[in-house]
Amino acid sequence: MSWHGLVLRELRHRWANAALAVLGLSVGVGMLVTLQMLATAAERETRRVARDMGFNLRIIPRDTDIGRFHELGHSDRTLPEEASARLAAGAGTFVSFNHLTPTLERWTNVLGKDVLVTGLGAAITGPGEKKSPMGFTVGNGNVQLGHAVARRLGVKAGGTVEWMGRGMRVEKVLAEAGTVDDLRAYVSLADAQSMLGLGGRISEIRAIDCLCLTADKDPLGQLREALARVLPEAQVLQLRVMADARAKQRQASERFAALATPMVLLVAGAWTGVLAFLNVRERRPEIGVWRALGHGAGRVSALFLGRALVLGVAGAVVGAVLGTWAGLTWGPWMYPVTGGVIGVDWALMARVAWWTPAFAAMASLVPAALAVAQDPAETLRTD
């Protein structure tokens, strides 16, 4: 009888143990796969949500008076526009921060109303980062109006406003925000500079914490260092609330994974280990017979190894399929924003395909090897 024939016959004979072992392995593998997929989705979701919360870093001229800054909501000093490119080129900038957006903000009077003109330049993103613009961009000659501004001026999207001797097309009226944003008029940086007579100047560089570094690595400290090196004329302010919200969301999902993963490993491992142990114990007389008939220790151990490999592979396949299915089914429900891009993690699959059989083999090889090493007469004694 061939070696694999023996393995398969035994599996069929003790199918209940085999089925339970596959069940335990596949539930464990499935949960790990799902957890991993959801953790990736959570991470992505955190970033997306964080990004949608807007810029949380404001890099402003060093000589800005902070009292004045908070009174106005922007710096009344300026930096040269090329400062953003210089900062972007500085080493270490993109390690923790992204979407450097040169901005020029000033309060002005348009047709007798106070308006916070906000000129947005093109965002500079880190290498390898998708070029998707943060928030939005405004083309030259266009304006996006805050809710209150549009109401006061009595204009709607698609209309035009006569402004500083120019006709600007109202591209969009923004939804009511309940903040100073309702008083903004977003224009392109170039338009803002020419309107305000501040050619080549910006009042700040907005940026976003990319959440690439954990808090213990002090991302803000790193940015301050980069700033001191390449842009000594600037300082950085962080919108704490936003940063904390991001960090907490991220930590929550990390902690969940950190707790759930070892628990799943422990339960599935114990389950599989106990079943393997019971199988070996039940087969002690059989081990004794094989040994008594003169079969080598390696050959007998190989029966258990083969069994474990079959179960491990079956558990890995079933678990990977079920786990992936569960991840694809529930991922989009849990993470509506980024769930659509949840895909199969092939690297994880490769690890599962390797580790599950290896684990199953370990679980049965240890008791089997101990039994094989005994005198056949000892092993043959059943009770």
Add this chain to the structure above:
Amino acid sequence: MIACTGLTKVYRTRDGGEAGIRDVSMEARGGEWVLVRGPSGCGKSTLLLALGGMLRPDGGEVRLGGLDVYGMGPAERARLRAGSVGFVFQLFHLVPYLTVRENVMCGALDGGVAARGRAEALIEELGLGGRREALPGTLSAGEKQRTALARALVGGPMVLLADEPTGNLDPGHSRVVYERMARFRKDGGAVVMVTHGADANGFATRIVEARGTGAPFGFGVAANGTRHGGGL
């Protein structure tokens, strides 16, 4: 062919007593059938397992075909068992998920065509022809015992060690078994059989009686029922 000298294997029992065998010496040459007789619990199975290289004794020596069975490593001993020893266990110990035919084949390590032929012949001779595809769980005790004998013989051993090989057989089937064992002996093999019954007496060339009833003890050796003083 197979011999032991001063063989001792003592078990400590729960109540502080001792069980097993002490200082047993005996021999079975090719063409001999040695019958070891004694009451239940006197250590017959212990002796046989130690003779077969499956139970390391506390003291004494076992020689098989001139080799010191416990002086070699476990792998070498396993090879010796595979090549030279056929064993019929008191409790049969068939592999539960293999058929009668496959269980018999387990006794032949090479599993080649010649072994398959020998297995078929043994199955027929021992009256198992109709049960060759049956699993042990569905066999009667007698059928299991005959399967175990076929497995012991299929590898063509030098020595056959049989532990109560007819304990569960009716007289007719016992006879079939004894005759097959006798043929093995006549072909030059050595048989050591342990039993507490007397029905194999006529087949044995020598009978060894347990010397006493209190355990542990050695065995007195008798040739054809005649009691001798010391161990052989």
